[in-house]
Amino acid sequence: MEYPSRVLSRAVEQISTLPGIGQKTALRMALHLLRRDSQDILSLASAIESLAREIHYCPTCHNICDEGECDICADKNRDSSTICVVEDIRDVIAIEQTGLYRGVYHVLGGKISPMEGIGPADIEIESLTRRIAENTINEIIFALSSTIEGDTTAYYIYRTLPKSIDIKVTSIARGVSIGEEIQYADQMTLARSIRNRIPYENTL
């Protein structure tokens, strides 16, 4: 598409590289920005620039942070012997929002996917193995997506765990969502819900 200004063209082209944003939406956003104060536009630009310049990754769990260790790893009140293994930073955010988990995390940054050419070496598995070897870890919780890739990743990690160390390995529970009607649950989920049923007293 031709735009009346080179600067606008470049902005539209750049904004449309964002996921889910086409040319028309990008143009709408660019023109929306033009109607704002230039100070507002600069704030957005600088916030995005900071993503490139100021974001760090926690050397322990690979969660993002501003400097040094992430807040979760640095928090002395958290149980560093329990590691929840997740694919993505968004999973950390989601689990943190429950306010229920007091252990620490390990962000893999993806999952093993031969179809996409992602092997064990492409995600943070080695650093997890090292972390387990060098620290006292009591439990590993898998909170990976229940897809072939997620299952493969969990199984791969499970197999690489040293036999010599006594670690409890768990996976988050799968089942019919709270609020979901039984009749509308998919078969796989419902089957898993029945197979992994728990004592009724535990739900009280």
Added chain:
Amino acid sequence: MEYPSRVLSRAVEQISTLPGIGQKTALRMALHLLRRDSQDILSLASAIESLAREIHYCPTCHNICDEGECDICADKNRDSSTICVVEDIRDVIAIEQTGLYRGVYHVLGGKISPMEGIGPADIEIESLTRRIAENTINEIIFALSSTIEGDTTAYYIYRTLPKSIDIKVTSIARGVSIGEEIQYADQMTLARSIRNRIPYENTL
């Protein structure tokens, strides 16, 4: 929502000020950016920054441009005696894409809307009047939206045109879209299509 990094929080907050972007989408975009090369992130940031620093408006027609007059006003091959009055830069882009119009434009930057507190002085009407008074203008084409606000704006401009000058004033044709089925056209549009019917030979 709490994010593991101050920098990420700020990026999410800023991105979510874009139209149609909520917190979740903004987070997805920010994390998507983090997976890219930092050079890519900086390109986006700088393209947005340019919107604040490098965009100019054409002093004649108020279309955006990079410097001086816009390409359309500067183009000696265009008929500067025909002015198409539009609300928005997007309208200019849309009309230019037809490749059919050889006149020039006047971008009002909005329409008169008492409900939103936008009066004639808030949009580029005075500069249009001045442009008409100071140049030889043969035709004014209204290409405004067919809403109460669009109609009001057209009528207001029509009334301010100097009676002493002989200017043809036209409005773009409204009617059933090409490809649209007659039975699904809305009543108002269909009525307008019938009232403003044209000789069949003109469509050949």
